[in-house]
Amino acid sequence: MNQQLTVKKGLAAKDLVSVGIFSALFLVFALVGGIFFAPNPVLTFYMPVGSALLCGPVYLLMLAKIQKRFVVSILGVILCIIWFVTGMHWAMALGYLVMGVVADLVAGIGKYKNKKINSLSYILISLGGTASYLVFFANPDGWAKTMLGNGTEQSYIDTMRSTGTVWIMVIMLVGTILAAAISALVGCKMLKKQFEKAGITK
Amino acid sequence: MIEFRNVSFSYPNSKDGCLKNINLTIPDGQCVLLCGRSGCGKTTLTRLINGLIPQFFTGEVTGEVLLNGENIFQLPMYRIAEKVGSVFQNPRTQFFNVDTDSEIAFGIENQALPHDELKARVKQTAEELHIQKLLGRNIFALSGGEKQKIAFASVYTMKPEIMLLDEPSSNLDMSAIVELQKHLKLIKSQGKTVIVAEHRLYYLMNVVDRILYLENGSITGDYSPKQFRALNSAKRCTMGLRTVDLCKERPLYFAAPHATPVLELRNVALSYEKKTVLHNISLQAGHGEVIAVVGHNGAGKTTFSRTLCGLHKECFGEYLWNGKTQKPKARMKRSYMVMQDVNYQLFAESVGAECTFGIKQPNIPLAEKTLSELGLAPYRNHHPNTLSGGQKQRLAAATSMVCGKELLLFDEPTSGLDYDSMVRLAALIQKLSGMGKVIFIVTHDYEFVCRTCTRILHFGGGQIQNDLSVTEENLPKIKSIFNVG
Amino acid sequence: MNTLQLDPRTKLFLILLCVLCAMFSPSLLFQFVLVALIGLLAVVSGKWKYALRGVAAYALICLFTTWCMGVMTGTWRTMFVAFLGLLHKVYACGMLAGIVISTTKVGEFLSAMARLHFPKKLTIPIAVMLRYLPTIREDWHFIKDAMRLRDVSPSLLGFLKAPAMTVNCIYVPLLTAASKAADELSIASVTRGIENPKPRTCLVEIRMRKTDWLAIVFFTAFLALELIWKVVG
Numbered sequence: 079m080n081q082q083l084t085v086k087k088g089l090a091a092k093d094l095v096s097v098g099i100f101s102a103l104f105l106v107f108a109l110v111g112g113i114f115f116a117p118n119p120v121l122t123f124y125m126p127v128g129s130a131l132l133c134g135p136v137y138l139l140m141l142a143k144i145q146k147r148f149v150v151s152i153l154g155v156i157l158c159i160i161w162f163v164t165g166m167h168w169a170m171a172l173g174y175l176v177m178g179v180v181a182d183l184v185a186g187i188g189k190y191k192n193k194k195i196n197s198l199s200y201i202l203i204s205l206g207g208t209a210s211y212l213v214f215f216a217n218p219d220g221w222a223k224t225m226l227g228n229g230t231e232q233s234y235i236d237t238m239r240s241t242g243t244v245w246i247m248v249i250m251l252v253g254t255i256l257a258a259a260i261s262a263l264v265g266c267k268m269l270k271k272q273f274e275k276a277g278i279t280k
Numbered sequence: 281m282i283e284f285r286n287v288s289f290s291y292p293n294s295k296d297g298c299l300k301n302i303n304l305t306i307p308d309g310q311c312v313l314l315c316g317r318s319g320c321g322k323t324t325l326t327r328l329i330n331g332l333i334p335q336f337f338t339g340e341v342t343g344e345v346l347l348n349g350e351n352i353f354q355l356p357m358y359r360i361a362e363k364v365g366s367v368f369q370n371p372r373t374q375f376f377n378v379d380t381d382s383e384i385a386f387g388i389e390n391q392a393l394p395h396d397e398l399k400a401r402v403k404q405t406a407e408e409l410h411i412q413k414l415l416g417r418n419i420f421a422l423s424g425g426e427k428q429k430i431a432f433a434s435v436y437t438m439k440p441e442i443m444l445l446d447e448p449s450s451n452l453d454m455s456a457i458v459e460l461q462k463h464l465k466l467i468k469s470q471g472k473t474v475i476v477a478e479h480r481l482y483y484l485m486n487v488v489d490r491i492l493y494l495e496n497g498s499i500t501g502d503y504s505p506k507q508f509r510a511l512n513s514a515k516r517c518t519m520g521l522r523t524v525d526l527c528k529e530r531p532l533y534f535a536a537p538h539a540t541p542v543l544e545l546r547n548v549a550l551s552y553e554k555k556t557v558l559h560n561i562s563l564q565a566g567h568g569e570v571i572a573v574v575g576h577n578g579a580g581k582t583t584f585s586r587t588l589c590g591l592h593k594e595c596f597g598e599y600l601w602n603g604k605t606q607k608p609k610a611r612m613k614r615s616y617m618v619m620q621d622v623n624y625q626l627f628a629e630s631v632g633a634e635c636t637f638g639i640k641q642p643n644i645p646l647a648e649k650t651l652s653e654l655g656l657a658p659y660r661n662h663h664p665n666t667l668s669g670g671q672k673q674r675l676a677a678a679t680s681m682v683c684g685k686e687l688l689l690f691d692e693p694t695s696g697l698d699y700d701s702m703v704r705l706a707a708l709i710q711k712l713s714g715m716g717k718v719i720f721i722v723t724h725d726y727e728f729v730c731r732t733c734t735r736i737l738h739f740g741g742g743q744i745q746n747d748l749s750v751t752e753e754n755l756p757k758i759k760s761i762f763n764v765g
Numbered sequence: 766m767n768t769l770q771l772d773p774r775t776k777l778f779l780i781l782l783c784v785l786c787a788m789f790s791p792s793l794l795f796q797f798v799l800v801a802l803i804g805l806l807a808v809v810s811g812k813w814k815y816a817l818r819g820v821a822a823y824a825l826i827c828l829f830t831t832w833c834m835g836v837m838t839g840t841w842r843t844m845f846v847a848f849l850g851l852l853h854k855v856y857a858c859g860m861l862a863g864i865v866i867s868t869t870k871v872g873e874f875l876s877a878m879a880r881l882h883f884p885k886k887l888t889i890p891i892a893v894m895l896r897y898l899p900t901i902r903e904d905w906h907f908i909k910d911a912m913r914l915r916d917v918s919p920s921l922l923g924f925l926k927a928p929a930m931t932v933n934c935i936y937v938p939l940l941t942a943a944s945k946a947a948d949e950l951s952i953a954s955v956t957r958g959i960e961n962p963k964p965r966t967c968l969v970e971i972r973m974r975k976t977d978w979l980a981i982v983f984f985t986a987f988l989a990l991e992l993i994w995k996v997v998g
Contacts, residue, residue, distance in 0.1 A: 092947075098892065098896075099893055099894070099950070103943055106898070135936050139940050163862045166855060268936060271629045273944075275662075275663035276665035276666060277663070278940075332956065336955060357955045357958070358959075360956075366952075372903075376896060376950065376953065377871040378895075379870055382872040385967075387957035390958040392961065395968075402968060434957065589914060591910050619907065624907040624908050624911045624938045625914070625915070626937075627934050639916075665941060683915075683916075
């Protein structure tokens with residue numbers, strides 16, 4: 079009896095535990111990156127940029143370690159739940175959920191092995207963080223209304239429109255994509271230079 | 281009953297830990313010790329019994345392993361888990377819960393036992409293992425030894441017929457090892473089959489019924505404890521095994537006449553989160569002294585060592601080097617600590633690069649010389665993570681030598697080391713001592729202390745209890761500190 | 766020392782209610798009452814200090830907000846209003862989430878989710894994540910020490926001085942440790958039968974008690990009050 083054993087299909091307990099651990103790291107890095115921006119009124123809109131900047135290596139190592147379907151989706155769902163539970167805007171939670179599934183599908187094109195496609199999928203999931211701000215820009219009055227009670231001042235909405243909110247949005251989106259790309263690049267380098275040599279990934 | 285029939289196994293891409301043609305029968309109720317050098321295949325053997333091979337670790341398997349006549353390879357993991365319980369080496373990564381009660385119940389919760397029985401079993405376990413005072417605690421606040429007890433308790437609660445322990449004592453101090461020994465005796469008396477893979481042998485000598493010696497994946501020795509004890513120490517050393525009787529160990533080096541002191545602490549007090557941990561510490565140490573730092577868990581050894589290196593700032597009193605007061609920054613520049621988990625301090629992508637990592641103008645010839653002196657030169661281009669535990673430690677020590685650090689600290693350096701690695705480490709420490717470095721070793725390992733240290737610093741009750749030179753007169757006292765004899 | 770123990774399902778439902786409350790909050794006053802309500806929950810759960818700190822900090826933020834509204838003008842005002850808007854949205858839920866996470870045991874969470882027919886594929890990663898967060902903190906302390914000993918400063922300034930090296934020093938040991946922990950923790954869980962298909966039971970009894978219903982009624986009533994206020998006002 080000679081059997082060459084192969085890896086089981088589907089997610090085993092081992093994969094679920096690994097996803098949990100990497101999600102924890104992802105969350106911590108996203109918070110650390112975001113917290114630099116969040117409490118600063120001028121920079122708060124660039125929080126997704128900060129979050130995207132730090133998580134790339136974690137994301138890519140996770141995919142390199144567990145090359146299976148649903149891994150990224152689970153990460154998306156976890157982030158969605160965490161953001162929702164901590165009271166972030168519902169759109170941010172939803173953004174991570176949707177972009178998690180999208181990123182999973184995209185990474186699947188390269189069978190989760192192609193680093194370039196994995197990097198692209200990282201950029202996509204990072205964009206999930208911008209969702210709440212997009213909703214904000216789509217409907218600033220609504221935001222202000224809940225904020226200030228029923229007496230929304232016209233002047234507030236006027237200033238909001240005049241300060242070039244469109245630019246803030248563009249910078250935020252482009253910045254997030256760029257930051258995610260840089261982070262993914264660093265991640266790829268780190269995988270090649272360190273983790274593959276170290277025998278942590280194949 | 282466990283039966284191995286012509287079992288061979290090899291991991292993909294690795295020669296270490298393979299097994300060749302194992303035929304072995306372990307009857308019910310037997311307590312077996314598996315020993316041998318690192319990479320001899322003892323862990324692999326345990327993995328074939330608890331089903332981790334082939335279900336978790338893949339590789340090439342031939343032959344079959346039978347558990348009460350059933351082929352283990354055909355059983356799902358959770359069925360094996362009901363019969364075979366496993367305790368592992370690292371207490372930090374074995375727990376799934378944050379609180380101790382849930383962790384103890386984790387296995388039986390998975391078996392879906394009814395709620396009342398869960399409660400009763402946890403209570404029973406706590407009583408039988410005498411760990412009531414650990415109930416209801418946060419696991420993150422426990423010491424390594426306590427965590428290991430919880431890991432043991434969690435498996436014990438599942439009442440498996442077979443208990444496997446893979447280097448359970450690696451991260452334990454002397455008193456925790458004594459308790460582990462009691463627990464092993466307890467499960468043995470309950471008629472369970474016990475299989476322990478271990479480097480430290482002394483505490484198992486009056487527990488086990490049979491000793492299997494593995495060498496390069498084959499069982500080359502099958503001894504009764506009596507036969508095993510009869511092996512002379514020279515033979516044991518060539519087999520790469522550690523001592524079977526601590527009482528027979530004697531210090532190799534006795535304290536030399538006092539060298540001129542270079543390090544001096546005057547009336548130092550240390551606090552941690554505003555609570556005083558240690559006070560009234562005064563000591564002097566000279567070039568080349570090798571000082572063992574001992575004391576039970578929570579005695580302040582870690583705080584003390586971090587202070588010596590300048591990492592801990594809540595420190596009052598005077599710290600002098602060559603008679604000059606040193607700020608933490610200066611201490612940090614001068615000292616280096618080889619951590620218990622050395623993985624945290626290896627950063628570079630190759631052994632060669634690690635040696636010069638972070639140095640602006642590295643002295644390449646010195647780095648090369650150090651690597652070859654420590655037997656690491658052949659691995660120059662390997663990634664540090666691919667080295668064995670002992671090699672990683674030597675690499676960390678090498679970096680300190682290249683940086684020209686003068687005060688070195690080793691935190692529990694022998695955890696998980698086999699005999700050969702321990703001997704090599706002892707030789708390295710001798711060499712460092714010869715170079716005039718001041719060396720502190722935080723350790724519980726009497727055998728290792730005998731091979732390296734010339735002085736014992738014993739902490740207890742918030743201060744230095746004993747500061748003893750290793751001399752013939754002090755020997756009984758030293759032995760009593762280590763609970764030996 | 767009898768502290769309130771809520772069923773994990775109740776806690777989840779409370780969070781949902783809290784998110785809705787924050788979303789529909791008609792005024793700052795309502796927000797403050799919500800935070801105070803959560804503070805009360807913290808007190809009965811035995812978290813005195815947490816409650817006190819949380820409510821006091823929020824009171825300060827409210828004062829600051831009112832001051833901003835009154836004094837500031839122009840772009841600054843816009844920025845602050847937007848920022849404070851975010852903060853007010855997040856605060857109450859964040860505070861509640863803190864209580865929930867610190868009072869829910871991992872096993873309790875797993876069993877309660879199993880009762881709600883949540884798939885294990887989702888609950889196991891979440892449970893592991895919660896358990897691993899404190900480990901990251903421990904790891905970070907070790908890594909910081911190791912960096913200092915190698916003369917690499919684990920601070921923002923150090924990062925600016927030598928970015929590539931600092932990044933290496935942080936990610937490599939942290940990810941190596943995570944990868945190792947993933948393997949070892951999975952081994953420790955599969956050898957204790959986590960893959961058992963039977964619905965797992967729990968040491969902590971999972972049952973809806975009177976207090977659970979009471980808490981739900983309280984928060985629902987508050988939400989209703991908000992909605993009525995909105996319609997009437």
